[in-house]
Amino acid sequence: MPQTTHPGICRICSAHCGVLATVTDGRLTKVAGDPDNPMFKGYTCIKGRALPEIHNNPDRLLHSRKRLPDGTYTAIGSEQAMDEIAAALQELIAQHGPRSVAMYLGTNGLPYPASALMGNAFMRGIESPMFFTANTIDQPGKQIALAAHGHWLGGDVDFHEADSWMLVGTNPLVSKAIGIPGQNPSQNLRAAIERGMKLIVIDPRRSQTAARAAVHLQPRPGEDVTILAGIIHIIIDRQWHDPAFIDENVAGFDDLARAVAGFTPAYVAQRADVPEDQLRDAAETFATYGTKRGMVNAGTGANFALHGNLLEYLCLCLTTICGRWQRAGERVTRPNTLMPAFTAKAQPHPPYEGWGYGERLRVRGLTDTVAGMPTAALADEILLEGDGQVKALICIGGNPMAAWPDQRKTKRALESLELLVTLDTEMSLTSQLADYVIAPMMQMETPAMTMGSELIKYYTSGTGIPAAYGQYVPRIVEPPAGSDLIEEWRFFLGLTKRMGLELWFVNFFGGGGGRFMESPPVVLPINAETDLTTEELFAQMCSTSRIPLDEVRSHPHGKIFDVDAVVQERDPDCADRLDVGNTHMLDELNAVRAENYALRQDVSEFPFRLIPRRHQNFINSSGTALPALHRGKPFNPLYMHPEAMAGLGLQSGAAVSVTSGHDTVAAVVEADPTLRRDVVAMHHAFGGLPEEDAGFREHGTNVGRLVPTDTEYDPVTGLPRQGDIAVRVCAHGETSTG
Incomplete structure (x- = not known):
């Protein structure tokens, strides 16, 4: 029985761990950490180690399916499915206009960067603005807050050099998502604490991360904004902020000080049900300990309560008034590898329009935003009759019936569609309602690279790989014998050819990255004549990378490249400032202070x-x-x-x-x-x-x-x-x- 072992990349989450994948007689049989990977050093999690079971799941779809009039499903060839779906879409667009077609990109689209990008290009090609992602039902406040606050072009402080760090409603030892670097977060946190870093955690639960904190505030849920405003109040009152950094780089400080004035320690302690002395300890530890290096990050738990935009904004404000950003002469924490090189500068990028533009939904006065279209309103857009009603939905890597809020409404909406198409590896809850279920290839059956783990840093602070690291791996295992599987991006290429479209494929989309890149994005024309492999598409996507893709490819176990990137001095004529006094955000904070919080209790x-x-x-x-x-x-x-x-x-x-x-x-x-x-x-x-x-x-x-x-x-x-x-x-x- 032939057996081979290959370096691979686990793409279950954004950490993109380097792994070793064993193939036995053509089947993926084992995934383990790769000790020769210089970034992960043998680390992987239980989800990554279960990739063989995921690949070989007996319920995995090996052929696409079509729903019959009696509600049962029959196998259908992928080519025929694309023929029928393309014809149905053309008919709907002709009758109801492009807005009648919507797309939803879930988190399982992340392992396949070309899929999300081609799906987005397809929607632009049919001129539909109805492109939705999981981002706006998770933590959209991160992008909204950055738009209101602005970006620091010098980048994040390095966790490995920080003296203190504050985490709000997040447990990165499990989620591997933010704050503590996701490349073996437990080891990274242990090393940081051993060298003296003080961790501050705000969480109603004593999570695995909170259990290692120097200060753990365990408040009533929903009071994270109250606590952060109180900590900012203490820091300003005790003059623990950084006046020199503020004078040179920040606007709105006096407005922020006035807005937090009512969040006294006594008020916050009573409202949030935390000890007053513990609140002061948290403020003092963050603002004064060591050489005063460290940041503030919030997670899904805190964002799921109301006021997520304000929460993330206050995290940025707290980081900024304490001057917690990389300065001139310091190493760039996250230099690009497979993305273009950039010049980090010790200066602000000013705030920009974050919402209230683009497509207007027909419900609740919602619009497009820098975080994307409001996904929680998509079910209403499907159910609401009249001009602009959504009649067709294509889901990539998502399961709305499990993930969207208000499941009963979601089911009514999906059942009312004239066309529901899912790209899914099994008959998930959503696929059980679909007209067509397209069976895609899975992780180890497609090539992989770490570009996506670099791009994420443009969406929020505290994420991404903190090194000039890159890895590329080829296909490791062939699809199962006798199967008819298609790569997701090639499904959209198939629709494009059948519908006679001209697309423009861009190697990133959304608010992250574009405005900060010195090189223009890679734009590829896609039409009926396009004939590309995924490998060729990846090469095009990385054609302007800092480190050539061929060089990254020559290091199959991944490599931390010798990139001498340091933060440059501020431009002499730079007058831009970070804004900690955004009117919309501070009005919301004033409304929080005016609440009769006793009613909530x-x-x-x-x-x-x-x-x-x-x-x-x-x-x-x-x-x-x-x-x-x-x-x-x-x-x-x-x-x-x-x-x-x-x-x-x-x-x-x-x-x-x-x-x-x-x-x-x-x-x-x-x-x-x-x-x-x-x-x-x-x-x-x-x-x-x-x-x-x-x-x-x-x-x-x-x-x-x-x-x-x-x-x-x-x-x-x-x-x-x-x-x-x-x-x-x-x-x-x-x-x-x-």
Whole structure:
């Protein structure tokens, strides 16, 4: 039985870990960390090690499927499917206009950079503005805040050199997403603490990350803005800010000082239910410890409550008034490798328009934004009849029935479409409603490179690989014998040819990166004559890279390149400033201060607050049915403090009903002493269809069903309250009124 082992790249998340992939008799049989990879040094996580089970999943689709009139599915060749889909799209566009076609890009599109880019080019080619991504139902405040605040062109402080770091509502030891570098985050944090770095964590749960913090504030959920405003107030009051940096680079400082004046330590302590002395310790540790290097990052948990834009803005303001950015003469933390070289400068890029432009949705006054179109409003755009109604939806790497808020509305919307197409490796909840399910190739069946892990730094601070690192790997395993699989980007190329379109493929899209690149983007014409392999397309995408792709390719285990990039001095004529006094943001902060917060703390009807929680073994809904990942627990428990459970007469493993002001779901309760007594937590993106509630022990619980999209939502991004949800809990089958 022939067996070979190859260097590879795991693309389950944005960390892009270097791995070793073993192929036995043509099948992927083992994935392990690559000890010869200079960045990851043998590290990988359980999700990466389960790639063989993911590839060889018995439920994997090896042929595309078409829905028949009786609701069953039949296999269909990918070429015939593209013929029929292209004809259906042309008919819909002719009848209802380009806006009738929408696209949704989920997080599972990230492993395949050409897929997202070609999908975006296709939408521009048919002249539809209805391109939506998972970004606006997760953390869109990051891009909104950067637009309001501006960017520091010198880049982030290096975590490996920081004296203190503050994390708000994020657990990067599990998510590997932000703050602590995702290349073995546990080891990176351990090394930082051993050299003396002080970690500050704000989280209602004593998470794996919070357990290692020098200061852990464990507040009521939803009060992160209150706490950050209070910390800024203390720092300004004690004059721990950086006046020289502010004088040269910052506007709006006096406005910010006035806006936080009411967030006194006593007020914040009472409202957020944190000790006043602990609040002061957090402020002092961050602002004064060591040589005063470090940053502030927030995560999904904090962004899922309301005020995510303001939260991220205050993170930037706190970082800025303390001068926590790389300065002239210091090493550039994240120099590009497969993206173009750039000149980092110790100066601001000024704020820019972040919302209120482009396409206007027909609901809730929402518009396009720098974070993208408001995905939480897409179901309404499908259901709302009249001019501009969405009639067709194409999903790449996404599972709206598991991920979107208000699952019942989502189901009504998807069932009402005239055409629903998914590109999916299995019959997910969304694919079970689709007209066509296109079976794509998977990770190790396609070439891979780390360009995407570089691009992400343009979207927010605290992300990306902190080195001039790059890796490229060829295809490692062939698709299963007898299968008919297509690379996702080639599906859109097939539609382009059939519809007679002329596309312009750009090697990035959205608000990230374009305005800061010194080299123009790579733009490729795509039409009926285009004949490219993925390898050739990658070469074109990297044609302006700092390190030539051929050089990166010559180091199969990846390489940290010798790039002598330091932050340059400020331009003599630079008058730009970062803005910590944005009117929209400070008006929202004033509204937060004016709230009658006692009403929010009335727990008579809903005594618990439900918060989200990352899962060590899953990225959203992917792989939840695989025994190698769920290890006998395919559901997402309702985590609850043991004392709260005892008060309700519950034991771990019991079935419970969880009720919000919008809906009720069934779940399995599990004791967790790391939570506050008044907080419960669940992983999102589990569960079945709404009519499958009885199977919650087999497939988990859909948290999104508890979330309405049109009552409490951000007026800029449309992001509804998906965390800090007021709920009550009772034994399943009982009736509770609070």
